[in-house]
Amino acid sequence: MNRFALHLAALAITLASTGPLRAEDDLPIRNCTFCHGVSGQGFMVAPRIAGQRPQYIENQLKSFMAHVRDNPYARKYMHNASANLTPDLITGFSQYFAAQAPRPADDGDKALVATGRDIFENGIPSQNVVACVVCHGPNAEGVRHIPRLGGLSYIYVKRQLDQWNEGYRQAAHPMPKVAKFLSPQEIDALASYLSYVE
Amino acid sequence: MRANGFKLGVQSAAFTLALCGVGQAADAGKGPISRQSIESKAEYCLICHGASGQGFRGYFTMPRLAGQQPQYIENQLHAFKEGRRVNPIMQNVVTAVSPGMIRPLADYLRGLNAPPHGGGPTEGAALGKRIFETGLPDANIPACAVCHGPDARGTRQIPRLAGQLYWYVTKTLTNFGRERGQRGEDSSGIMAPVARNLSPAQISAVAAYVSSLK
Numbered sequence: 001m002n003r004f005a006l007h008l009a010a011l012a013i014t015l016a017s018t019g020p021l022r023a024e025d026d027l028p029i030r031n032c033t034f035c036h037g038v039s040g041q042g043f044m045v046a047p048r049i050a051g052q053r054p055q056y057i058e059n060q061l062k063s064f065m066a067h068v069r070d071n072p073y074a075r076k077y078m079h080n081a082s083a084n085l086t087p088d089l090i091t092g093f094s095q096y097f098a099a100q101a102p103r104p105a106d107d108g109d110k111a112l113v114a115t116g117r118d119i120f121e122n123g124i125p126s127q128n129v130v131a132c133v134v135c136h137g138p139n140a141e142g143v144r145h146i147p148r149l150g151g152l153s154y155i156y157v158k159r160q161l162d163q164w165n166e167g168y169r170q171a172a173h174p175m176p177k178v179a180k181f182l183s184p185q186e187i188d189a190l191a192s193y194l195s196y197v198e
Numbered sequence: 199m200r201a202n203g204f205k206l207g208v209q210s211a212a213f214t215l216a217l218c219g220v221g222q223a224a225d226a227g228k229g230p231i232s233r234q235s236i237e238s239k240a241e242y243c244l245i246c247h248g249a250s251g252q253g254f255r256g257y258f259t260m261p262r263l264a265g266q267q268p269q270y271i272e273n274q275l276h277a278f279k280e281g282r283r284v285n286p287i288m289q290n291v292v293t294a295v296s297p298g299m300i301r302p303l304a305d306y307l308r309g310l311n312a313p314p315h316g317g318g319p320t321e322g323a324a325l326g327k328r329i330f331e332t333g334l335p336d337a338n339i340p341a342c343a344v345c346h347g348p349d350a351r352g353t354r355q356i357p358r359l360a361g362q363l364y365w366y367v368t369k370t371l372t373n374f375g376r377e378r379g380q381r382g383e384d385s386s387g388i389m390a391p392v393a394r395n396l397s398p399a400q401i402s403a404v405a406a407y408v409s410s411l412k
Contacts, residue, residue, distance in 0.1 A: 125294030128242040131287055135246075135256030143257045174245045 027092045035077065040097045042105065045073050047156040051102025055145040057094040061085060063171070071160075071168040104151030108192025116193025119186055129181045132190070140197050150197030157191035236302045239295065243307070252312035252361070258287070259365040264312040268304035270357040273385065275300050283378050283386070318364025318409050322399065326407025329400060337395050342404065345388075350411050355385055360411035367405035371396060 033039070035046040042048030049057060063069040064082040085093075108116075120140065123131035132149070136142055140150030149157065163169060164179035182190070243263065248254040251264030263271070277283035278292045295303065330350070333341035345356050352358035359367070370377070374393035378386035396404070 122290050125291050128238070128245075128294075130242070130245050131290070134258050134260065134287055135254075137257035141257075144255075146256055173249060177241070177245050 027089070027096060029093070029096060031081070032093060032097070035081075036097075040100050041103050042153055042156070045155075045159075046077075048102060048105065048152055049097040050100035051151075052098055052148055053142045053144065053146065054094040054098035056142065056147040057097060058090055059145055061090045061093065068171050069169060071163045102148070102151055104198055105153035105156075105195045108154035108195035109188065110192070110196075112189040112192040113196060114193075115186075116189035116191070119182075119190055120193055124181075124186070127181050129186070130178055132178075140194055149194050152194055154191045154195040157194050158187055161187045161191070231298055231302055236299070236306055239299055239303055240306050242294075243303070248312070248315065250312035251307055251310040253315045253363040253366065255315070255317070255363065255365060259363050259369065261366040262312070262315060262362050263307045264310035265351070265361070266304075266307055266358050267352045267354060267356065268301065268308045269355045270352065271304035271307060272300050273355055275304075277378070277384065277386075281381050282384050284380055285377065312361075314361035314410060314412060315363050316409070318406060319402070320406055320410065322403035323406040323410060324403075325400070326403035326405070329396075329404050330407055334400070337397075337400075339392060339395055339400075342408075350408050359408040362405075362408055364405045364409040367408060368401050371401045371404070372398070 032049070035043065036049050037043040037046070040048065040050035042050075060069060061082050064074055064078040065085060067075075067079055069078070119129065120132045120136075121138075123129045132140070135146050136149050137146075140148065142148035160169070160175075161179045161182060164172070164176045170176050179187075244251055246254060246256070246260045247263045248260070251262065253262035253264075254260045274283060275292055275295060278285060278288045281289070329339060330342040330346075331348075333339045333344075342350070342359070346352055346359050347356075350358065350360040371393045374386075375390045378384075379390060393401075
């Protein structure tokens with residue numbers, strides 16, 4: 001059987017399968033967990049996706065596919081990883097990982113937690129820093145397409161805020177405008193606080 | 199000569215004081231407010247209230263500010279400052295809005311002309327239109343249009359409702375007496391009994407109607 005026939009067979013199987021995709025049978029979650037950790041809790045540069053808002057996961061996958069989310073690791077890993085996703089796979093992955101219980105990364109600087117929490121809840125009006133809580137919720141749990149931030153790793157949150165200031169992910173309104181008023185120390189404090197939020 | 203010199207001194211002192219007075223009225227002694235500082239403060243508002251002031255639905259709903267009546271904005275900012283309107287976020291935000299900034303900011307927001315945010319439920323809009331235009335005499339609900347205008351664009355201290363977010367209108371009418379008119383009466387008192395007399399279904403209907411208006 002040549003390559004073309006193999007592809008055709010794969011396509012036929014894909015088209016013939018009906019109903020929601022489930023992890024046990026036809027949802028290849030190992031393609032995700034290979035980098036994002038066995039239960040989606042994140043690993044190294046790959047963020048935790050367990051417990052993330054399904055609408056957010058879905059939007060990000062589409063955004064990787066369209067090369068709109070353009071930060072370096074997205075370009076390096078996720079543009080390729082998302083290239084062949086079907087609408088059913090996008091929905092399947094989003095629902096599956098959203099349903100996994102998230103665990104906090106706990107990797108921030110404990111000494112900065114109080115400052116980070118203050119910025120998260122109150123912003124810094126004198127510096128035009130808005131309060132994160134208005135969109136991300138009192139426990140940083142997110143809602144609809146707005147991501148859960150509570151418990152994401154220090155390293156990931158810090159990198160996103162830094163990269164908005166470096167000119168990446170500019171389509172993610174209003175985050176580029178939020179990040180630009182934060183000092184490096186304030187970014188450290190926010191990322192530290194969030195890493196401990198259950 | 200000495201008398202003249204003294205008089206001149208007094209006059210120039212008075213002139214300087216008068217100038218200081220103007221400066222304080224404008225922005226706490228820092229001189230009149232520049233276009234740039236108005237725009238940078240407005241940019242701060244619009245991070246949360248939507249890039250064109252059309253409102254934004256986060257965990258909480260940030261109301262539409264575009265095209266709002268300046269007098270209403272001004273009154274609300276003062277109400278936040280004085281604790282008459284309870285909102286932990288805005289009470290914090292107004293600490294960074296100087297007295298002289300309030301009016302120029304309100305005028306700036308008045309000039310924004312964004313289409314309605316939309317996205318809310320639309321069922322009940324016909325009932326909402328009826329309540330808005332003719333009220334519910336049996337429930338002691340006056341027609342909203344009498345004060346808010348037939349096009350719901352408000353006037354002076356009475357807010358524009360046209361294009362206001364469905365979720366904001368329902369929350370505001372549901373919580374009216376708990377959020378506004380605290381620590382003594384203010385002009386918001388007129389709405390408290392109206393809001394109290396509306397049923398949840400009627401509130402939803404009015405919200406569905408006004409949120410669709412341009």
